[in-house]
Amino acid sequence: MKDVHCELIHRSSQGILGNPLTHSSAQTTHERKTFADGTTSTDMLDLNKTLDDLAKFKKMFLKEEKMRRQAEERVAELEGIKDHLESEITQLHKRVKSNQNMIDIYDNLNKINKTKIDRMQAEKSANQ
Structure with a gap:
């Protein structure tokens, strides 16, 4: 693949190749050239498009x-917040x-005090 890429760079430097997406229709109908290794200029254009x-x-x-990665970091951050809130x-x-x-203790003390107050009032009433 490296040899093909080097060949592609070599041929593109000679103006044989270009980005097929930017070719006008007149450029894409150019004469088909065959190179010594059997590849054609169309093959090289296809390869260039594939590389693009x-x-x-x-x-x-x-x-x-x-x-x-950002989503994973955010999830970890939110899990930390969740742990803190828990x-x-x-x-x-x-x-x-x-x-x-x-x-409950306060209520019990109030009941005890009320009982004492009620008892004291009952004793006071009984003494009079």
Whole structure:
């Protein structure tokens, strides 16, 4: 393939080849030349087009590969954020449970105090 590519470069430098996508119809109907190795100018134009197509495919592939890497990086970043938020939620659940325990203790103390107050008032009423 390297020899063909070198031959393509050599022939294109002599003006034999060009980009078939930019040829006018008059240029594409040029006289067909046959070279010593049996290839024709049409073969070389086809090869040039194939190389152009491969270059475009490579460029597209590299762009898609870059986008895939960026997407993977973003996913990793979002997973880190998710882990952090899950940790925060766990901490909040613990605080809520602790606060609920404090509320339960406060309610129990209020019941005890109310019972004491009721008992004291009953004793006071009984003494009068």
